[in-house]
Amino acid sequence: MIVDAHTHIFPPEVAQRRETFCMMDKFFGELYGNPAVRIARVEELLAEMDGAGVDVSVLCGFGWASHELCVMHNDYLLDCVSRYPDRLVALAAAQPLAGDRALAEVERCLARGARGVGELMPDGQGYRLTEHHRIGGLFEYASERGFLVLTHATEPLGHDYPGKERVTPDTIWTLVQGYPKARLILGHWGGGYPFYELMPEVRKASRNVYYDSAASTYLYSPEVFLRVGEIVGYDKALWATDYPVLRQKRFLERMEQLSLSEEQRAAVLGGNAVKLFGLSDTE
Numbered sequence: 001m002i003v004d005a006h007t008h009i010f011p012p013e014v015a016q017r018r019e020t021f022c023m024m025d026k027f028f029g030e031l032y033g034n035p036a037v038r039i040a041r042v043e044e045l046l047a048e049m050d051g052a053g054v055d056v057s058v059l060c061g062f063g064w065a066s067h068e069l070c071v072m073h074n075d076y077l078l079d080c081v082s083r084y085p086d087r088l089v090a091l092a093a094a095q096p097l098a099g100d101r102a103l104a105e106v107e108r109c110l111a112r113g114a115r116g117v118g119e120l121m122p123d124g125q126g127y128r129l130t131e132h133h134r135i136g137g138l139f140e141y142a143s144e145r146g147f148l149v150l151t152h153a154t155e156p157l158g159h160d161y162p163g164k165e166r167v168t169p170d171t172i173w174t175l176v177q178g179y180p181k182a183r184l185i186l187g188h189w190g191g192g193y194p195f196y197e198l199m200p201e202v203r204k205a206s207r208n209v210y211y212d213s214a215a216s217t218y219l220y221s222p223e224v225f226l227r228v229g230e231i232v233g234y235d236k237a238l239w240a241t242d243y244p245v246l247r248q249k250r251f252l253e254r255m256e257q258l259s260l261s262e263e264q265r266a267a268v269l270g271g272n273a274v275k276l277f278g279l280s281d282t283e
């Protein structure tokens with residue numbers, strides 16, 4: 001089974017009124033202000049999956065600064081999942097700064113089958129992962145309820161790109177220490193966090209931390225799959241495109257060229273996601 005653990009689709013009104021949403025949400029504007037940047041809908045994602053041989057995609061919410069926009073986005077994602085329950089699962093958009101309203105929204109989405117929350121976009125949403133007094137409610141709740149939290153993550157060095165700000169491994173580490181029971185998925189290979197799992201105390205505290213390969217081709221050479229697998233274990237790495245940022249078919253073809261064992265390949269391309277997102281329940 002092949003699972004894309006990190007994709008983005010938007011409600012039709014966001015694509016139709018792109019400029020309005022760019023004005024309403026500064027971070028959305030930074031990422032999608034350029035009309036050449038694709039905003040995909042569910043039909044396009046499903047066609048992509050069919051063409052690439054992807055069985056299931058994880059739909060991620062955008063990290064809207066406004067709670068109301070998170071709710072709007074979730075309505076669309078939940079509707080898509082209810083229409084294609086064997087092809088799609090969702091992570092709910094949430095603004096942790098909305099406090100109890102955010103928790104109630106997460107609960108609503110979990111009741112409708114969402115597997116957790118994501119993608120958090122701390123810079124766009126106006127907090128840092130170090131500010132536990134402002135965002136801790138969500139992570140306490142995630143620890144208690146056992147749902148997944150996917151956060152955007154960025155490298156503290158290297159080339160610049162829209163959306164690259166301050167979600168660096170040191171800030172993630174405070175979260176891991178503060179909420180060791182929270183099941184975290186770090187997008188984009190955690191901005192380099194896997195390297196620090198070579199430190200025994202970091203490895204010990206990070207047993208509930210997973211990594212996805214969203215947008216990997218733009219950031220790392222393909223061997224990142226091998227190196228991260230060696231360091232953290234191939235059971236903690238999830239193949240993910242960040243669709244439509246990367247195309248599923250091409251990325252899968254690239255995966256063929258990596259010297260992974262059959263077992264490692266199967267785990268990274270889908271087996272790990274099946275376990276983590278509880279996909280056997282829906283199949």
Ligand SMILES: [Zn+2]
Nearest residue numbers: 119152153187
């Ligand atoms: Zn991201």
